[in-house]
Amino acid sequence: MIYLDNAATTKVSEEVFEAMKPYFCEQYANPSAIYSFAGKAMKAVEESRKSIADLIGAQSNEIYFTAGGSESDNWAVKSAAECCKAKGKHIITSTIEHHAVLHTCQYLEKQGYEVTYVNVDEHGVIRLDELEAAIRPDTILITVMAANNEIGTIQPLKEIGALAKKGGILFHTDAVQAYGHIPLDVDELGIDMLSASGHKFHGPKGIGFLYVRKGVRIGSFVHGGAQERSRRAGTLNVPGIVGIGAAACRAAASMQERQERETALRDHLIRRVLAEIPFSRLNGHGTDRLPGNANFCFRFIEGESLLILLDQQGICASSGSACTSGSLDPSHVLLAIGLPHEIAHGSLRLTLSEETTMEDIDHTVDVVKKIVERLRSMSPLYEDFIRQNRKKDEEA
Amino acid sequence: MIYLDNAATTKVSEEVFEAMKPYFCEQYANPSAIYSFAGKAMKAVEESRKSIADLIGAQSNEIYFTAGGSESDNWAVKSAAECCKAKGKHIITSTIEHHAVLHTCQYLEKQGYEVTYVNVDEHGVIRLDELEAAIRPDTILITVMAANNEIGTIQPLKEIGALAKKGGILFHTDAVQAYGHIPLDVDELGIDMLSASGHKFHGPKGIGFLYVRKGVRIGSFVHGGAQERSRRAGTLNVPGIVGIGAAACRAAASMQERQERETALRDHLIRRVLAEIPFSRLNGHGTDRLPGNANFCFRFIEGESLLILLDQQGICASSGSACTSGSLDPSHVLLAIGLPHEIAHGSLRLTLSEETTMEDIDHTVDVVKKIVERLRSMSPLYEDFIRQNRKKDEEA
Amino acid sequence: MYSEKVMDHFSNPRNVGEIENPSGVGTVGNAKCGDIMRMYLDIDENGVIQEAKFKTFGCGAAVATSSMATELVKGRTVRQALEVTNKAVMEALDGLPPEKVHCSLLAEEAIHAALWDYAEKNHITIDGLEKP
Amino acid sequence: MYSEKVMDHFSNPRNVGEIENPSGVGTVGNAKCGDIMRMYLDIDENGVIQEAKFKTFGCGAAVATSSMATELVKGRTVRQALEVTNKAVMEALDGLPPEKVHCSLLAEEAIHAALWDYAEKNHITIDGLEKP
């Protein structure tokens, strides 16, 4: 099997799993308890918190554990809306956010908030001039993702952070795809809140965190016990927390090397596909993109068929985001960068990990090539296109 | 170490851990993906859902996975409030709920809802007459826990369910302490929503579920992807889900045997403590209590000191609930059953598991006895009490 | 997600291709929704479908339903072909996931569209066939 | 949660007990809040604290601060004992968790209460000592 769907989820690294292991059947204490058995679990929790904070230049006490990226996004956006409503009810976001942010914004619209969805350019980069123009006196939150999950485009966070600061507006970023993959520094970038999820960087599923800058007010999302300084109730998921901490540690240690290696593989992949498969295009930015992300459109074919045939060849890939598979709508991200529907339907996302090899890439390109040919041979759109071209040729 | 804090959390059973293991580093797929590698993960998720549903006589599609008991409680209560607000804004609960329910109710009060907190009797059983009298035309939700986490009292769910049904009111129960420990059947008991948490019955931390009866409207708590029939966004925590399913399976298979065994040990513990330690009392109901729960008050001494000294003897126990440790207030549950503050401060909760032995119990009683003596010898309250008694004797 | 039959018809679709000078050809669906089916029919003077071919742009279910639809109409009379409903196609494929049922509707429409074209070309009316 | 010093003074509290006919005894705190401290002092004719004993109902920190407080006042003059503030007790214990700081305040109050009793019994006033 060649697994090229690392943006959907990653394999838990063996080291991370080894770190988690003792916390299931041995160090199983509830860390909030008073006895020394629980103290060991609490120590592990706090060590994890520190590793996580270190990677983005934050303090331990600015990290709140959650059940994943979606909860972090929901919490950040809903809580900012709630806490700042005296100031105003206007939120700014982009058209290419993950559904965890978009659907939360739509929910808030029903609650009487106003949301401006700022457009992106053809590479998926937010239009900073539009963003600046959207800022109003009653704007309370700007939430723009660090890097897009589908097309991998990295956003100009520093510029957004500066605009937010100038306007005295909270800045949240969904860094679920970026954290652990590219360097991020909350102070340098002016980020007030940041969401991340363990399973996107070789940590476990079901654990994530929200960074909240000291001094930024944040309400509870889950009410109950006094865990996480009374901000997020629920018995701490110790193995999960240890796992995400270990994954953060690993990510910090190997960041540069991984980035260079994956970027080289990715660029090789992109070069080969564009050169060898006609009527293909790269979606997202040519260089300001996640090291492991390549996203293509192949005209005249549809994504799901492509994915199933790839699966039959042992290649795991995706089209759009995993959680919207089965939906009939083409990706909102591809539409936002200006692709027509029929082209947006024919997308393929290949996302690499540290384990991906050059052989994997080359084999995948060979297979994709054949499948695209096959699907085109049965595509009425391709038939029409060829006929029209022939007609043009004859007329000329 | 003798671990008698199983109401705070339990050890993940080896079988459960074995079941989870392949889903970290091998079957790590995002189950929402389209390729067959993901199909295996999804199958495991659905098998877990079935095991969980079976244990309470529910259908698979009535089970929604969450990050734990607190999230389930928050979701159930907030969502019922939101969905039914056209009918009314009145909620009924009890005075001895877990903070995950109580604090959520308090939050809703700030949002304009009205909450009636029904009292319990001296054994911690809800006063059904008060509950019935509290029902109004605008009552939308009754939320009463299945069994209390501190004193173990089991509530008359069937009677509550009948009252709810009669009034056309949703009935939610926090079964975090009960699920997997005592038989529960949602149809028989008339339950519309039920919360549970994996780590309370030898499953993993960070995973729970909410049962929602078919036909009951429920809003999203976490907005985003289409997971859990678009009701709870977030990449599925596959290992956690497999773990809680395996734990449910195990619990189902051993329920009766465990119940009998733990009840016998518990009753032995209670008998010895009450017989051998003067000025001690049992909190909660004599028989309608969780098989593994014993809760005592020892007059003239304070709980935390007792816990630390027990810890020094290798015994893990708690006083009040784990998540409020460090708080200065005595347990709201002990106050609700009518104990004065100074007695409520001196409580000890010992909660058993299937691994607890008679030797553990006997040793614990011996140790508790000595510690209580020691703490009394340094207690000014005990000094006063003895003096007064002496005086009375002399006067007599 | 898909039944074995669907996977079989998707992986080894029957009757892919075009027919030169077909008796009837119909194209349904649109690229915006992600599914386009084109069906070619070769119908002899007795009104029997001698050959059916298709081209489809769409998901696995779209390809499989097209393939199955061509199989079901081949050798049938025009009248019998009209009875190949979306239900018939679905049943022949051992079912489809709920979100893919529209693909089987598309297959039914594709048959109708090709038959309509055949009827128009031959200036006949086929009872029970409406303009697609 | 607690420092080693706190644990030591909690596990092996110094000066637990009563003094028969003490020069001064004071009880502070209340059972409602979960902490009661009683301090007994034996003060000689020169105003030097010869002995200090305590009884405490309360958490680990309450016991440890009582124990430390008795240690700190023993052998001191009444004036010096007045300088044993909650800060001094906390520092001597290498700190307390934030939610337990009130215990050290209680220890300071217990010293003051015992001294007040001593002053009343002997009809003297001690500069800087207020009625607890």
Ligand SMILES: Cc1ncc(COP(=O)(O)O)c(C=O)c1O
């Ligand atoms: C009765 C009850 N409800 C809710 C909870 C919360 O569960 P969790 O800590 O798994 O979120 C607990 C345990 O902490 C509990 O005992």
Ligand SMILES: Cc1ncc(COP(=O)(O)O)c(C=O)c1O
């Ligand atoms: C950009 C982005 N945000 C949020 C999420 C949600 O994270 P999770 O599925 O861990 O809740 C994802 C991934 O699914 C993502 O890619």
